[in-house]
Amino acid sequence: MSLLEATKIVSGYGGIDILHEVSLKIEPGEIVSIIGPNGAGKSTLMKSIFGLLKPRSGQVILNKTDITGWSPDRIVHQGICFVPQTENIFPSLTIQENLEMGAYIRKDNFRHKLEEIYTLFPDLKNRKNTRAGKLSGGQRQMVAMGRALMLEPKLLLLDEPSAGLAPKMVDLIFEKTIEANKTGVAILMIEQNAREALRFSHRGYVLAAGENRFEDSASNILSNPEIGRLYLGG
Amino acid sequence: MQQSQTHKSFFIRRWQLTSLISLSAVFLLFVVFNEGANKWFFDSLSTLHAQGVQALFSGIRYGCILLLGAIGLSLTYKILNFGNFAHGDIMAAGIGIAISLNDIARGVITSLMPDLDNGARELYSLLFAFFGTVMITPWVSTALDRILYKRFRKAKPVVMIIASFGMALIIRSLVQIIWGTQNLGYGQHISITPPVVLVELWGREISVRISTQDWVIIGAAIVLTLLLHFFLTYSKLGKAMRAMADNPDLARVTGIDTERVVFWTWWIGGALAAAGGFFFCLAFGPFRLFNIGPQILLSLFAATVLGGIGSPYGAMLGGLLIGLAQNVLIVFIPYEFNPTAWQPAISFALLIVLLLVRPQGILGGSK
Numbered sequence: 027m028s029l030l031e032a033t034k035i036v037s038g039y040g041g042i043d044i045l046h047e048v049s050l051k052i053e054p055g056e057i058v059s060i061i062g063p064n065g066a067g068k069s070t071l072m073k074s075i076f077g078l079l080k081p082r083s084g085q086v087i088l089n090k091t092d093i094t095g096w097s098p099d100r101i102v103h104q105g106i107c108f109v110p111q112t113e114n115i116f117p118s119l120t121i122q123e124n125l126e127m128g129a130y131i132r133k134d135n136f137r138h139k140l141e142e143i144y145t146l147f148p149d150l151k152n153r154k155n156t157r158a159g160k161l162s163g164g165q166r167q168m169v170a171m172g173r174a175l176m177l178e179p180k181l182l183l184l185d186e187p188s189a190g191l192a193p194k195m196v197d198l199i200f201e202k203t204i205e206a207n208k209t210g211v212a213i214l215m216i217e218q219n220a221r222e223a224l225r226f227s228h229r230g231y232v233l234a235a236g237e238n239r240f241e242d243s244a245s246n247i248l249s250n251p252e253i254g255r256l257y258l259g260g
Numbered sequence: 261m262q263q264s265q266t267h268k269s270f271f272i273r274r275w276q277l278t279s280l281i282s283l284s285a286v287f288l289l290f291v292v293f294n295e296g297a298n299k300w301f302f303d304s305l306s307t308l309h310a311q312g313v314q315a316l317f318s319g320i321r322y323g324c325i326l327l328l329g330a331i332g333l334s335l336t337y338k339i340l341n342f343g344n345f346a347h348g349d350i351m352a353a354g355i356g357i358a359i360s361l362n363d364i365a366r367g368v369i370t371s372l373m374p375d376l377d378n379g380a381r382e383l384y385s386l387l388f389a390f391f392g393t394v395m396i397t398p399w400v401s402t403a404l405d406r407i408l409y410k411r412f413r414k415a416k417p418v419v420m421i422i423a424s425f426g427m428a429l430i431i432r433s434l435v436q437i438i439w440g441t442q443n444l445g446y447g448q449h450i451s452i453t454p455p456v457v458l459v460e461l462w463g464r465e466i467s468v469r470i471s472t473q474d475w476v477i478i479g480a481a482i483v484l485t486l487l488l489h490f491f492l493t494y495s496k497l498g499k500a501m502r503a504m505a506d507n508p509d510l511a512r513v514t515g516i517d518t519e520r521v522v523f524w525t526w527w528i529g530g531a532l533a534a535a536g537g538f539f540f541c542l543a544f545g546p547f548r549l550f551n552i553g554p555q556i557l558l559s560l561f562a563a564t565v566l567g568g569i570g571s572p573y574g575a576m577l578g579g580l581l582i583g584l585a586q587n588v589l590i591v592f593i594p595y596e597f598n599p600t601a602w603q604p605a606i607s608f609a610l611l612i613v614l615l616l617v618r619p620q621g622i623l624g625g626s627k
Contacts, residue, residue, distance in 0.1 A: 078513070098513050099512055099516075099518075110510065116502070116503045116510065116511075119499065119502055119506065123502075127500065127503045127516065130515055131516075173514065
């Protein structure tokens with residue numbers, strides 16, 4: 027039984043379809059990468075899964091529950107958290123307050139989870155009373171991931187977590203993604219650094235022009251010469 | 261962009277500083293060499309010396325009233341991104357509710373405890389009216405949101421502003437229908453004979469009239485702003501309010517119930533407006549209620565924009581500054597020109613000058 031199964035999603039903005047019957051599956055505890063050129067519909071697919079866009083047709087099933095067309099705040103309650111590519115923190119709130127907002131819908135005491143996040147991102151603990159708007163790009167990304175992990179989601183959606191970061195920071199963010207995955211959360215991410223991302227992913231999807239182009243285990247995608255030439259830059 | 265950044269000093273840009281200094285120099289030369297200006301200047305200084313402390317105090321009192329109203333305006337602006345023109349009339353409705361509650365309470369107290377003297381009776385009924393209006397008026401502002409503004413959540417700010425302007429007219433008429441056109445007020449029976457505080461300052465006796473009401477107004481404004489500060493800083497809902505003001509889309513994605521946040525924003529704004537209105541009437545009443553909304557709205561907007569629109573702390577500071585400006589700066593207007601008539605003009609002159617120098621307001625972010 028898959029954790030999430032999206033079947034034949036047709037979606038887009040205004041009158042224009044960007045996705046043409048795209049399907050995707052995520053098993054519990056997996057890291058799955060979506061790669062593909064600009065305009066392939068990667069972000070559109072993620073937004074359609076999370077309810078930020080209403081699919082025109084197709085189905086999104088999470089743990090046997092049909093969540094197609096649900097609003098994001100309902101989907102959050104079902105255990106999916108989303109980290110947007112940009113503007114993914116509350117700049118005037120402190121790091122600690124950002125993390126607390128992540129746990130907004132939790133009714134229980136989430137102190138232990140907060141400590142866990144601080145163990146995962148020790149940099150944040152030292153500066154927990156700093157306004158998030160003052161942080162560097164990499165630290166912001168950590169706050170955004172930490173915020174999303176506060177709910178202990180079953181599935182974490184990351185939209186280009188490494189975008190605009192220095193190479194060192196990219197490695198760190200990927201490391202943290204793997205560590206977060208080891209705690210049991212499945213991860214679906216979009217990445218421009220496709221090669222690096224596939225190195226630690228379990229599986230990958232190649233999207234092009236709004237269609238499924240290829241889908242396989244990450245190692246098979248990496249060793250496929252044609253995919254390498256067309257989508258991984260040689 | 262690059263150019264202006266490199267030349268920016270602490271608060272204002274260099275060319276602005278230069279023009280400010282040269283303007284003051286011209287002004288000083290004028291005062292020194294022109295006999296009329298010279299006389300005006302020293303007359304004003306002498307009035308300032310005699311009435312300055314009193315004006316300062318009146319300014320703080322009026323500022324405290326304004327800031328209570330300005331906070332609500334600022335909160336709804338920050339969360340919903342539009343200036344609510346009906347806010348002044350919500351204040352007027354708050355005063356009306358307080359007046360009615362005061363009348364009811366005085367009637368009940370008179371029949372239950374006939375031995376009470378006038379002052380004590382008024383005090384109890386006013387306490388009842390204050391807490392009553394602070395609890396009831398918020399439902400007026402939340403009702404506005406439910407009935408009208410909620411349907412415009414995705415509309416452009418200018419549509420919202422026009423809608424709120426219409427709402428202001430509707431409330432104004434309702435206030436006129438319910439409370440009529442005669443002068444209404446309260447607080448005439450509690451002691452207004454002011455204690456006189458004498459201060460020896462630069463070899464001259466300075467007297468200040470501070471009534472009990474004034475102390476109550478200033479004290480209550482301090483308590484209410486502190487409460488708001490602690491609410492915004494430490495409560496879960498207050499943090500969610502700030503989060504939503506930062507980034508409403510992310511707040512929704514995080515699972516924050518944004519409609520609930522909006523509801524409480526209106527509630528708190530309404531409660532503070534009611535408190536501000538109550539004190540406004542206590543200090544300056546009795547007056548015709550339906551006139552109050554438009555009259556105070558301009559000062560509220562001036563305060564909100566001066567402090568930095570969207571920043572509740574800016575609204576507090578702006579309210580205080582506008583209150584002070586209207587009371588202190590009129591000392592410089594010669595008596596034959598009817599200084600009090602210039603009060604609104606002064607606050608707007610101050611606003612225009614500040615916006616030229618710092619368009620985002622004193623505490624406004626650069627967003």
